Amino acid sequence: MGRFFSSTKKSVSEESREDLPCMAEGLASHSHAIQVCEIVAVHKTKDDDSKETRKIFYISRTRQHQWRCDDVTFHSANQGLCEQWIQVINEQLSLLTNRPKSLLVYINPYGGKRRGRRIYEQKVAPLFRRACILADVIVTERANHARDHLKTEANLDKYDGVVCVGGDGMFSEILHGLITRTQTDNKVDHNQPDAELVPCSLHIGIIPAGSTDCICFATVGTNDPVTSALHIIVGDSQPMDVCSVHHNDSFLRYSVSLLGYGFYGDILTDSEKKRWLGPARYDLSGVKTFLSHNYYEGRISFLPAKNNNGDPRDKLQCLSGCRICQHKPSSTDTQWEMSEEKEKSDKDGMGGWSVITGKFIAINAASMSCACPRSPQGLSPSAHLADGTTDLILVRKCSRLNFLRHLLRHTNKEDQFDHSFVEVHRVRKFRFQPRQHELVSLEDLSQSPKKTGFSPICSAQTTCNHSTSHSSWTCDGEILPNVAIQVSVQCQLIRLFARGIEEQQQKCVLEDPCTLSAPEQSTYQSVD
Numbered sequence: 422m423g424r425f426f427s428s429t430k431k432s433v434s435e436e437s438r439e440d441l442p443c444m445a446e447g448l449a450s451h452s453h454a455i456q457v458c459e460i461v462a463v464h465k466t467k468d469d470d471s472k473e474t475r476k477i478f479y480i481s482r483t484r485q486h487q488w489r490c491d492d493v494t495f496h497s498a499n500q501g502l503c504e505q506w507i508q509v510i511n512e513q514l515s516l517l518t519n520r521p522k523s524l525l526v527y528i529n530p531y532g533g534k535r536r537g538r539r540i541y542e543q544k545v546a547p548l549f550r551r552a553c554i555l556a557d558v559i560v561t562e563r564a565n566h567a568r569d570h571l572k573t574e575a576n577l578d579k580y581d582g583v584v585c586v587g588g589d590g591m592f593s594e595i596l597h598g599l600i601t602r603t604q605t606d607n608k609v610d611h612n613q614p615d616a617e618l619v620p621c622s623l624h625i626g627i628i629p630a631g632s633t634d635c636i637c638f639a640t641v642g643t644n645d646p647v648t649s650a651l652h653i654i655v656g657d658s659q660p661m662d663v664c665s666v667h668h669n670d671s672f673l674r675y676s677v678s679l680l681g682y683g684f685y686g687d688i689l690t691d692s693e694k695k696r697w698l699g700p701a702r703y704d705l706s707g708v709k710t711f712l713s714h715n716y717y718e719g720r721i722s723f724l725p726a727k728n729n730n731g732d733p734r735d736k737l738q739c740l741s742g743c744r745i746c747q748h749k750p751s752s753t754d755t756q757w758e759m760s761e762e763k764e765k766s767d768k769d770g771m772g773g774w775s776v777i778t779g780k781f782i783a784i785n786a787a788s789m790s791c792a793c794p795r796s797p798q799g800l801s802p803s804a805h806l807a808d809g810t811t812d813l814i815l816v817r818k819c820s821r822l823n824f825l826r827h828l829l830r831h832t833n834k835e836d837q838f839d840h841s842f843v844e845v846h847r848v849r850k851f852r853f854q855p856r857q858h859e860l861v862s863l864e865d866l867s868q869s870p871k872k873t874g875f876s877p878i879c880s881a882q883t884t885c886n887h888s889t890s891h892s893s894w895t896c897d898g899e900i901l902p903n904v905a906i907q908v909s910v911q912c913q914l915i916r917l918f919a920r921g922i923e924e925q926q927q928k929c930v931l932e933d934p935c936t937l938s939a940p941e942q943s944t945y946q947s948v949d
């Protein structure tokens with residue numbers, strides 16, 4: 422538990438309580454405690470009578486993981502005592518070295534409902550100013566502007582973090598820019614699928630202003646710009662896994678949320694043509710893809726994770742401070758696992774890999790829960806943010822009604838894996854090879870699907886029997902140019918300004934505020 426300061430509460434909206442006695446005088450009737458690490462700043466202000474007062478701005482929790490910046494005012498007849506408190510608070514704040522002082526901000530003005538710039542200017546910039554954070558802002562002028570700037574131009578030594586204002590696609594740009602820059606600076610060739618990638622030193626903050634914003638939702642618990650700005654200000658840190666995706670021996674992309682082939686790949690491909698619709702494009706393309714009811718043939722091979730990584734169906738949610746994510750395998754662990762893999766491979770020729778061949782409506786790899794407003798529990802509710810694994814979900818060919826039942830379970834608390842046609846595996850690596858159809862040239866395999874119209878609608882009870890040749894992979898919302906891919910999870914390659922989902926809201930009250938004479942002597946207890 423951190424250090425607390427106590428006070429009588431006077432929120433800006435509670436003018437009627439203005440005459441309450443001040444904590445510094447030890448007469449508090451409505452005691453109030455604030456953890457030092459949740460103080461945003463202390464500022465001099467003038468009250469209504471033009472009298473100089475001091476305001477402490479701090480984080481308050483509202484509903485559904487949302488944070489707000491609230492304030493209390495220091496009053497005292499003894500100005501010296503008041504100054505002393507303020508000085509101590511500022512000294513304590515200066516000891517919090519994890520807090521960013523300087524940030525590089527990229528805004529996608531066209532993401533989501535095109536509100537990125539307004540969201541930043543009206544909701545985020547005032548909070549950064551209040552917290553005395555300097556921000557260099559770049560409004561992007563084209564796709565990949567932020568990625569390219571980070572890769573080569575940006576002077577990253579100047580900053581404590583990079584902030585992305587946009588959706589998952591924009592986050593993906595920042596991710597690629599930062600990871601690529603880090604590997605280049607450290608002379609690591611990311612084309613090698615087994616290369617040991619160097620973790621990025623700068624934290625990434627996400628201000629949600631996109632269409633899905635699942636990376637923000639799954640790491641903070643809500644898509645709210647003010648909450649995200651406050652997590653950045655207090656310098657929260659959440660490590661996160663990153664999947665590297667290769668085609669043969671050449672690097673394709675990184676992914677942190679959903680790598681999806683079949684259903685989600687088709688939705689994304691179709692939705693790109695409807696960008697002008699904003700976030701509603703996913704609903705329209707979702708219905709169209711559902712009605713098409715396509716399935717795809719292929720072979721999926723995967724390397725299962727060890728038992729100590731839990732199980733995708735164990736119903737254990739990855740929460741703030743998750744114990745499973747606290748054990749980051751060292752490079753010796755990884756080397757040992759690789760030699761074990763090699764040993765097994767010499768014995769059975771498979772190296773612990775499992776292979777499944779079949780007809781699939783969807784193949785999804787969720788490196789995190791992928792929770793978002795459309796699906797508050799996500800595609801894999803028990804997936805972990807930083808355990809070095811991804812949950813591989815295979816939805817086999819089934820009737821349209823059964824697939825609908827499966828989809829509907831993403832919107833409630835029922836188990837979406839509890840169907841005979843769905844299986845889920847927690848894996849470290851996987852590969853996919855589509856079935857090579859006759860008359861399909863290799864060139865065709867790396868292009869978008871040819872078939873986009875509706876298939877004949879099957880009766881709800883029957884299984885559809887028509888297969889289109891190939892789908893595409895969606896990788897955090899971007900379409901991959903290749904279908905045959907190799908994927909490897911890179912444990913905790915990046916860090917976000919977030920803390921994971923908080924389990925329950927904690928309120929803290931003073932045991933006896935009147936005993937306080939200095940902040941160091943504060944006592945407190947936690948209540949639910």
Ligand SMILES: CCCCCCCCCCCCC/C=C/[C@@H](O)[C@H](COP(=O)(O)O)NC(=O)CCCCC
Pocket residue numbers: 588589590591631632633634635678679685688689703704707791793795796799800828829831832895896897898899
């Ligand atoms: C009958 C009701 C069925 C509802 C099923 C809902 C299941 C939704 C799961 C969504 C998982 C989303 C994983 C995240 C993907 C994003 O990275 C990606 C790009 O986001 P952005 O750049 O912010 O636009 N978004 C999607 O792939 C959208 C999928 C929407 C599917 C309906």
Ligand SMILES: Nc1ncnc2c1ncn2[C@@H]1O[C@H](COP(=O)(O)OP(=O)(O)O)[C@@H](O)[C@H]1O
Pocket residue numbers: 528529530531532533534560561562563564565566586587588589590591592594630631632633634700898
């Ligand atoms: N200035 C820009 N003009 C056009 N596209 C951009 C610009 N800046 C970023 N992009 C691209 O826009 C795409 C979608 O961005 P994103 O912020 O994720 O919004 P959404 O969630 O609505 O998809 C990303 O692929 C990103 O590369």
Ligand SMILES: [Ca+2]
Pocket residue numbers: 662787788789804805806807808809810811
């Ligand atoms: Ca993971």
